[in-house]
Amino acid sequence: MMLFQNCLDKWYNCALKRLKTLLDKKIEKIESQNNLTGDDTSITQRFTVRSHIYMVFVISVILSCAITAALGVTVYLITRDMKYVNLANTYILLSNKAMFHERNFVAGWEDIKESKESIKAFEMVVFERYNDFGNFFDNSRLISNIEKYGRLLDDLTEINTFPPSEQTNAKVVKIRNELHQLSDEISNYGKLFSERTGHTMRKDMFLFKIVFVLATFFLFLFMLFIVHLLIYRVLRTMSRIVQYAKHLSTGQQIKFMPGKVYQDEFSDLASALEQMMKEFDRQQNIISQSHKLRAVGTLTAGVAHELNNPINNITLTAHMLLEDYHDLDEDERLDMIKDLIDEADRSRTIVRNLLDFARESESIMEPIGISDVVTETLKLAGNQLKLNGVHADLTIAPNLPRIHGDRQQLEQVFLNLILNALDVTMKGGQIRIDVERGDEPNFVVVKVADFGNGIPDHILHHIFDPFFTTKSKGKGTGLGLSVSQGIIAKHGGQITVSTKQKRGTTFTVKLPITTIPADIGGNMDSAHGSF
Amino acid sequence: MSGEFEVLLLDDEPIVGKRLKPALEKLGCEVDVFTDPKEALKRLSEKNFDVVVTDIRMEDVDGLDVLEAVMSKSTTTKVIMITGYAMMELAQQALSKGAFDFIAKPFKPDDLRSVIIKAAEVLGKTDMLKGAVK
Numbered sequence: 001m002m003l004f005q006n007c008l009d010k011w012y013n014c015a016l017k018r019l020k021t022l023l024d025k026k027i028e029k030i031e032s033q034n035n036l037t038g039d040d041t042s043i044t045q046r047f048t049v050r051s052h053i054y055m056v057f058v059i060s061v062i063l064s065c066a067i068t069a070a071l072g073v074t075v076y077l078i079t080r081d082m083k084y085v086n087l088a089n090t091y092i093l094l095s096n097k098a099m100f101h102e103r104n105f106v107a108g109w110e111d112i113k114e115s116k117e118s119i120k121a122f123e124m125v126v127f128e129r130y131n132d133f134g135n136f137f138d139n140s141r142l143i144s145n146i147e148k149y150g151r152l153l154d155d156l157t158e159i160n161t162f163p164p165s166e167q168t169n170a171k172v173v174k175i176r177n178e179l180h181q182l183s184d185e186i187s188n189y190g191k192l193f194s195e196r197t198g199h200t201m202r203k204d205m206f207l208f209k210i211v212f213v214l215a216t217f218f219l220f221l222f223m224l225f226i227v228h229l230l231i232y233r234v235l236r237t238m239s240r241i242v243q244y245a246k247h248l249s250t251g252q253q254i255k256f257m258p259g260k261v262y263q264d265e266f267s268d269l270a271s272a273l274e275q276m277m278k279e280f281d282r283q284q285n286i287i288s289q290s291h292k293l294r295a296v297g298t299l300t301a302g303v304a305h306e307l308n309n310p311i312n313n314i315t316l317t318a319h320m321l322l323e324d325y326h327d328l329d330e331d332e333r334l335d336m337i338k339d340l341i342d343e344a345d346r347s348r349t350i351v352r353n354l355l356d357f358a359r360e361s362e363s364i365m366e367p368i369g370i371s372d373v374v375t376e377t378l379k380l381a382g383n384q385l386k387l388n389g390v391h392a393d394l395t396i397a398p399n400l401p402r403i404h405g406d407r408q409q410l411e412q413v414f415l416n417l418i419l420n421a422l423d424v425t426m427k428g429g430q431i432r433i434d435v436e437r438g439d440e441p442n443f444v445v446v447k448v449a450d451f452g453n454g455i456p457d458h459i460l461h462h463i464f465d466p467f468f469t470t471k472s473k474g475k476g477t478g479l480g481l482s483v484s485q486g487i488i489a490k491h492g493g494q495i496t497v498s499t500k501q502k503r504g505t506t507f508t509v510k511l512p513i514t515t516i517p518a519d520i521g522g523n524m525d526s527a528h529g530s531f
Numbered sequence: 532m533s534g535e536f537e538v539l540l541l542d543d544e545p546i547v548g549k550r551l552k553p554a555l556e557k558l559g560c561e562v563d564v565f566t567d568p569k570e571a572l573k574r575l576s577e578k579n580f581d582v583v584v585t586d587i588r589m590e591d592v593d594g595l596d597v598l599e600a601v602m603s604k605s606t607t608t609k610v611i612m613i614t615g616y617a618m619m620e621l622a623q624q625a626l627s628k629g630a631f632d633f634i635a636k637p638f639k640p641d642d643l644r645s646v647i648i649k650a651a652e653v654l655g656k657t658d659m660l661k662g663a664v665k
Contacts, residue, residue: 305618311636312638313550315638316551316554319639320550320640336550387588
C-alpha cells in the first residue's frame with residue numbers, strides 16, 4: 001500500500017513537471033507570434049509573380065520529365081513483354097511441330113528426318129533465348145530434356161533398323177513412353193511460359209494505364225496552377241489597376257488596394273502608384289497654392305484701395321483728436337475714440353479675409369454650408385468688385401443641405417470663377433451668382449454667370465487645359481480653371497460651362513451633398529474612399 | 532456773394548465729413564457735408580460753392596461726374612479730388628478735366644487745409660479765411 005502511495009506521488013510530480021514545460025513552450029510560441037504580428041510588413045508572405053513563373057517552369061520541366069520517363073519505362077516493359085509473348089508462341093509452335101512430326105514418325109507416316117529437323121530448330125531457339133526462359137521458370141532441365149528427347153529419337157531410329165522382335169518391340173514401347181513423358185514436360189513448360197508472360201504483360205498494361213491516368217491528373221493540376229497565376233494573380237490584378245487608373249483620370253482620389261494574400265510585384269506597383277499619386281498631389285498642391293497666391297495678388301489692389309478708407313478715417317480722427325483735445329467735451333472725445341476702434345476693426349476685417357485665404361494650410365475635409373462658402377468668397381472678392389465698379393447679384397436657395405469639402409479650396413474655385421467673370425464685365429455691369437439644389441438629387445450647384453462676350457467655340461475645348469489663357473501676358477497663369485477642375489473633381493463634383501456669343505458665360509459647379517451628420521462627419525473622409 | 536468761404540465736402544465715408552467739417556470751420560469755411568452724391572449734385576445745382584471737395588470713387592455716382600457737373604455750372608468753383616493710392620491715372624484724368632488739385636487718401640486734415648488755402652489764394656479770397664495753417 002505504501003509502495004503504491006509512493007508510486008502515485010512520483011507520477012503526480014512527473015505529470016506536473018511535464019505540464020509546466022508544455023505551458024512554458026506554449027507561452028514562448030505565443031510571444032514569438034506576437035513579435036511577428038507587431039511588424040506589419042511580415043504579416044503577408046512575399047510570393048512574387050516572378051517566382052510563381054519560375055515555379056511553373058520548374059514544375060513543368062519536372063512534370064514533363066517524369067511523364068516521359070514513366071511512359072518510356074512502361075513502353076519498354078510492354079515491348080519486352082510482347083517479345084516474351086512472341087517467344088512463348090514460337091516455343092509452343094515449335095514444340096508442337098516437333099511433337100507432331102515425332103508422332104507421325106512413330107506412326108510410320110513420316111521419315112525420322114522431319115522429326116529431327118524440327119527438334120533441331122526448336123533446340124536452336126531454346127539455346128538462343130535460354131536466359132529469357134530463366135526469367136519465367138526453372139530452365140535447368142529444359143536443355144537436358146530436349147537433348148534427351150533427341151537421343152531417344154536417335155535410339156528409336158537405330159532400333160527401327162533392327163529386325164522386329166519381341167525385345168526390340170519392348171524397347172520401342174519403352175522409348176515411346178519416355179518420349180511421351182518428355183514431350184508432355186516440354187509442352188508443360190510452354191504452357192507455363194505462355195501463362196507467365198501473359199500475366200506480366202497484363203500487369204505492365206495496367207501499370208501503363210495508371211501512369212496515363214496519373215499524368216493526366218497531374219497535368220490538370222498543373223493547368224489549374226497556371227490558370228491561378230494568369231487569371232487570379234495577373235489578369236484580375238491588371239484589370240483592377242486599369243479600373244484604378246480610370247478612376248484617377250476622372251480626378252477621384254482613391255487608394256489602391258491590391259487585395260492580395262501575398263506581397264508581390266503588384267504590391268510593389270501599388271505602392272509605387274501610391275507614391276506617384278502622393279507626389280502628383282504634392283505637385284498639384286504647389287500649383288494650386290501658386291495659383292492662389294496669384295489670385296491674392298489680384299485681390300491686393302482691391303484690398304489696398306479698400307484699406308485706404310478706414311486708414312484715412314483713423315488718420316483724420318486721430319489728428320483732429322490731437323488738435324482739439326482740450327476744446328472737446330468728454331462725449332466727443334469718447335465718440336472719436338470709438339470711431340478709431342471701429343475703423344481699426346474694419347481694417348482688420350478687410351485684411352483678415354485675404355490673409356485667411358492666402359495662408360497655406362492642410363486640406364481639411366469637413367461638412368460645410370455651400371452658401372457660407374460662396375458668401376465668404378464674395379466678401380473676399382468684394383473690394384475688387386467695388387474697385388471695378390461691378391455689382392454681384394447673389395441668390396441663395398433656402399435650406400440647402402451641407403456638403404463635404406475643403407472650405408479653402410472651394411473658396412479658391414469660386415473666387416477664380418468670380419474673378420474670371422469680373423475680367424469680362426465692364427464697369428457698371430453685373431455678375432450673377434446662384435446657389436441652388438441640383439437637377440440631380442444629392443447635388444447642389446453654384447452658378448457664376450457673366451454677361452460678357454461669351455467664349456468662342458474654338459477656345460471652349462481648351463479652357464480647362466493647364467496653362468491655357470486668353471489673358472494678356474503677366475495677367476493670367478492659365479491655371480485657374482485647371483486647378484479649379486482638379487479641386488472640384490477631388491470633391492466628387494464637376495464644373496461645366498455654357499456660353500452664348502455676346503450674351504455671356506455661365507460656369508456651373510456641381511457638388512455632392514454629404515449624407516453624414518455634421519457632428520460625426522468631421523472625423524470621416526468620404527471623398528477619399530478606397531478601391 | 533456772401534462773406535463766407537463756402538465749401539462742399541462729399542465723401543461716402545461719414546467719418547470724413549464728420550471730422551473735416553470742424554477742421555475746415557476752424558479755418559473759417561462754411562462747410563456743407565454730403566455722403567450721398569445725388570444729394571450733393573442736387574445741392575450743387577442750387578448753389579455755387581468756392582471749393583468742392585469730392586471723393587473720386589463712390590458707389591452709384593463717380594467723382595468725375597461731380598467734377599463735370601460743377602465745371603458745367605460754375606467756372607470759378609475749384610474742385611479738389613480725393614483719391615486712393617492706386618489711382619494716379621484717374622487723378623491725372625481729373626486734372627485734365629479741370630480739377631484744381633487732388634489729395635491722396637490717407638491724408639491729414641492739414642493737407643486738405645493747405646490745398647484749400649491754395650485755392651483761396653487763386654480765388655483771391657484768402658481774407659475770408661481766418662486761421663493760419665498749424
